[in-house]
Amino acid sequence: MRPRWRVGFDPHTCIRHPTPSGKEYIKRPPLATRIPRRAGPPVAVATRIGPSLTKHPTMPATLHTLDSLRLATHDLAPPFSIQLDEGAPWHCSAVLRMLPGRRVVLRLKRASEPPVVAKLFYRRKDYQREYDGHQQLQQQAIDTPAMVHHYQNPEAEQALVLYSFCAGQSLLQCWQQADQADQRLAILGRAVEACAHLHRAGLVQADIHLDNFLATDDHLQVIDCAGISAHPTPLDADRARDNLALLLAQLPATVEDWIAPLWQGYRRVVADPGFDSSALAEAVQRMRTRRWQHYRKKLYRDCSEFHCQARFNRWQVARRDALGPALEQLLVNPDPLIECGQLLKQGNTATVSRVEIEGHRWVVKRYNLKGAGHALSRGLRPSRAWHYWSNAYRLRFEGIATPTPLALVEERFGPLRRRAFLVMESVEGTDLHTALSQPARSPCPPERLKQQVVDLFDTLYRTRLSHGDLKASNLLVTAEGIQLIDLDSLRMHRRPGPLKSALRKDLDRFLRNWEGALREEFETLLAPVAKRLSA
Template structure:
């Protein structure tokens, strides 16, 4: 798309790099305005002016609260779009990139305490960043900067305690559940700045609030079913297709347009009564795993299946859910449903192909390997993370745990289910635990490696 030139009230914006593009709604670019590096955020559609005003109000709210945020350089609008121009911080790095890098726990604690202080400062100034994910924090010259004013609510008085603590819980909920080990540090740092809020809630009650926010955030996996920054969706009476834009290449198109033909020419690794699994090599050399769901059972089974969500759709959304809670699974690339109106006749889910070994064979062969305890701990942490997130896998066979470079990945997700109630989840969790135990009957040495998970019956 870039380079191109657009006009603003201060002159021509020479757009050099597209940072984000949401068709028909928003475009964010790195540009030059009067020989100055800037970030320009364009808003389109019937709500363009409203969105621009929210962005400006948010930036001004951050400034009023004393929170670092890029300088507001320019803003204008016409009948086609509205634009907000801010200073470009250079060099700058997304805090999400820092957090996902290989840093020590001590450094993570330091960052989280700094962010907790920023959040407390905003709350006391009447500012609530409702879109408080890690990518909306930038590090520049060792200072954290808050961006995306459009996600901020600005008030004239300090936030009420309920709103403040829910917003703090939302920030913690953005982090993977395994990072709840830092919860005490966040709570303590926030409490020092905003005691008037935390004295109304115990840390145990705050932990419950985080779980509520995590479950609320799960609705965002539904972005996988609509056009957005990450996904392109095409739907008609006969088909529904969702593709991750990163993989939406010319090489993928033959598989998307005619999956049956491509599958017939590819390597089939499983052929069952209701699903077929195939490894497909695309024209660019990339290998993908295609799972086709099409029942060969009787008419009644086919009819009942048509009335429910397709298994490909369930698997597709569950892959996105695992990404959200930080559990590794092969990258979801695309999902296809062949339909007749509301009735799904056949469905396909396409994932990246990962070379690895099933856990059942790895541990049976390597239980005396010096690496076995460490690998078992990683598997246990993955399963505990699943349980902590109130997510039921539904088929915890060791063949559904893939080990790639000694890192576990969870596969076969079409029976997976997320629960909101811990009480309702307990029974499902026990089914997962007992199924996992059965994997190691006859392998007492391996079962011993998983003792922490096996003996912990309650989620």
């Protein structure tokens, strides 16, 4: 009798497993084989279908190989073991990077041997770039982690590189831990100096950012060798300027105030860079715009940060680091949970509720349709939840604090959009009016809040954004400071005229919240902002 099987795929072992016949199927992965039920006892049966596949509780420890990890997905999670040579298996304690079918980066340890960082490649060109980049750094005496071993399978597009593991922090981690402006300027100065040394040697890091510089003791190491390319020296001025601008464009717009001293630090290494600080400032603006355009596309597709699902009657995107059984339960049918939750707002066009499941708390915003005419007018346009999702990540991109959006769901009928749901993290705090009128209830000192209001208007102007409804109730005060909420009316302006007009309205709306001494104080603090907007 022909054996029966269900198509089942376990991302931890990357093989097909025999399971009882059923109605649910998982998409067949490439290069996998079927195993009939009589081939032996099943090992590791996936117990759920979807982005958060989990192993059965009786699943034994998984042993991977270089070949099996070709089929690994974003669900790959340590601990597991991997056999890379004839010796004992390596134990994986962290997945540092995952590009399915292309590249996997792991932190490994084997008994009696120092830990290593393993980069597994499944495209020959990626391995070659990594190897060549490391060689170029070594030839120019640029500090980088030592390559312990490298291997390429000549019969298949498989390769690996082992680097010695260096205990330290990336400059991005140092930046995030610094809470003073002078500390952050010093950290950025180290990165600019390292960039200048690369340029003086004729090298360019194509994917240059703070996370690609590793601070160990008193020196800095360059990592991610695949992005290194060699050019004739002296390096072309436009190429050097744009590469340095790309580094600075990764950070909030306030770094523009530091461009002059950072450029001077660059000149201490490259005496004649061929560009001045004003040209660098213009390049930073261009690079920031280009980076946002690239990042905005990732917000609505499947990638390492987001998981996207599209069906005829439903479209959904969610942060991978937030996905789990509780959030999935909410996304399957949010309506009853909204009704049972703590209602924060009930309107014709939107309903907001705080929901709690298994100890997880979220704020869920449902965008309603008032009737057939409203449904028809919204059917072929991006939903308001779609715009809010983009607006929130734009603020985060520019360094403006706002509650993190975790998931977006749109009900659809083919190309027609219907209701939409937005799930955000629940942030504990109070509104700005309460925090300043009743300081005892404020989780943050009043003087700090007032300065953050000034900084907020300054950042909005720099980033060409306007809020559209900047009242005190839309400024949420937490222990860390102010977070901006209710982003449905947030707009990005290309020309200075409309930007200034919109921000003047925001400023007037903000000042209408206050009376007496508080209003006079805010008028004084925001006088430079008002003057800039009137110019």
